[in-house]
Structures are given as C-alpha cells and as structure tokens.
Amino acid sequence: MRINGASHVVGLEPRVSLLDALREHLELTGSKKGCDQGTCGACTVWVDGRRVLACLTLAITCEGREVTTIEGLAADDGTLHxxxxxxxxxxxxxxxxxxxxxxxxxxxxxxxxxxxxxxxxxxxxxxxxxxxxxxxxxxxxxxxxxxxxxxx
CATH class of the missing domain: 1.10.150.120 ([2Fe-2S]-binding domain)
Structure with missing residues (x-):
C-alpha cells in the first residue's frame, strides 16, 4: 500500500479493515476507532483523494491506491496544514x-x-x-x- 506518500508492504488477511491495518500493523494511530460501524466518522481517511471510512474499507481494496491519513497532512518539516x-x-x-x-x-x-x-x-x-x-x-x-x- 502507498500511505502518506510512502510504500508499505503488509501481509494481511483479506478481511482486515483499512483502519486495523493502519492502527495495528503500521502504527498510524491518528485515525480513531469510534463505532467500527461507519456512523461516527472518527476513522475518516482519504483513498485517492476521496473521503472514506477506514473501518468499512477493506485494506486489500487499497492495494495500488494512495491512502492519506492525518499523519500525512502536515508538511515534511512539521508545519501544520x-x-x-x-x-x-x-x-x-x-x-x-x-x-x-x-x-x-x-x-x-x-x-x-x-x-x-x-x-x-x-x-x-x-x-x-x-x-x-x-x-x-x-x-x-x-x-x-x-x-x-x-x-x-
């Protein structure tokens, strides 16, 4: 997967959500697990520039796509968006x-x-x-x- 501009190789089961892949496998914990049912929006990230609920998105569907999380929003020098x-x-x-x-x-x-x-x-x-x-x-x-x- 390509996340915040960097490539990541992660071995995951097909049923793993994007949110769990980010938080548990890549240690990108900015996106939160609120309801885990797609109703609260705490897990909102972008896939190819569009808003998605990471708890309802299978990580496997993001292969070859660009995922942006809150960690990728600030500039490389740390300047906030x-x-x-x-x-x-x-x-x-x-x-x-x-x-x-x-x-x-x-x-x-x-x-x-x-x-x-x-x-x-x-x-x-x-x-x-x-x-x-x-x-x-x-x-x-x-x-x-x-x-x-x-x-x-």
Whole structure:
C-alpha cells in the first residue's frame, strides 16, 4: 500500500479493515476507532483523494491506491496544514477523539467545493460526529481556511 506518500508492504488477511491495518500493523494511530460501524466518522481517511471510512474499507481494496491519513497532512518539516492550525486557533476540539476524522473531512469538503454556507458545511460534515458538540468551532475553523484560500 502507498500511505502518506510512502510504500508499505503488509501481509494481511483479506478481511482486515483499512483502519486495523493502519492502527495495528503500521502504527498510524491518528485515525480513531469510534463505532467500527461507519456512523461516527472518527476513522475518516482519504483513498485517492476521496473521503472514506477506514473501518468499512477493506485494506486489500487499497492495494495500488494512495491512502492519506492525518499523519500525512502536515508538511515534511512539521508545519501544520492550515486546517490543523485553524482547529487549534478556533478550539475546534475538546476531548480530541474525533479531531483527526473531522480535519480529514473538513479539508476534503473544501476541495469538493461544499463549504459555501454554514448549512453546506454542516451537511458535508454530518458523517463526522463530535460527542463534545464543538460544531460551532469546527465550522468556524472551516470558514477560516475557506476564506484564507479565497484571498489566496
């Protein structure tokens, strides 16, 4: 598999989820196992630039594809992605458990062009649940990055 720009050879059973491959076999623990049923979004990663729920994706289906996790979002020199920085500045997390999935979805929704209004942001982020209810701050962080990109 190609993960965060690096190739990895991993021997896995066909039934292993992408989430378990990332966390248990590659020690990439940023993506969280929340519900393990695809309803919370804590495990959101990108496969070939599209949002997927890693708990519902078989790792074997990612062979030859590019997987990006929260660990691959920051620059090589450690500089945070603008969305990561905005989440910090806007205090868009409390317990932090959902944060990786929220950030991965937030970056993707901007690239998808689904952040014109707060309603669009809320709808596009509806698959990512925050049990701490930091939604206003999450939307503010997304708006900050959207508006900075627009000035660009």
């Amino acid at each position: 603008p969305m990561q920085q905005a989440f910090i500045e806007r205090d868009a997390f409390q317990c932090g458990y959902c944060t990786a999935g929220q950030i991965m979805s937030a970056v993707a929704l901007l690239e998808e062009g689904n952040a014109t209004t707060d309603e669009e942001i809320a709808e596009s982020m509806s698959g990512n649940i925050c049990r701490c209810a930091a939604y206003p701050n999450i939307r503010a962080a997304i708006r900050d990055v959207r508006d900075a990109d627009a000035k660009g």
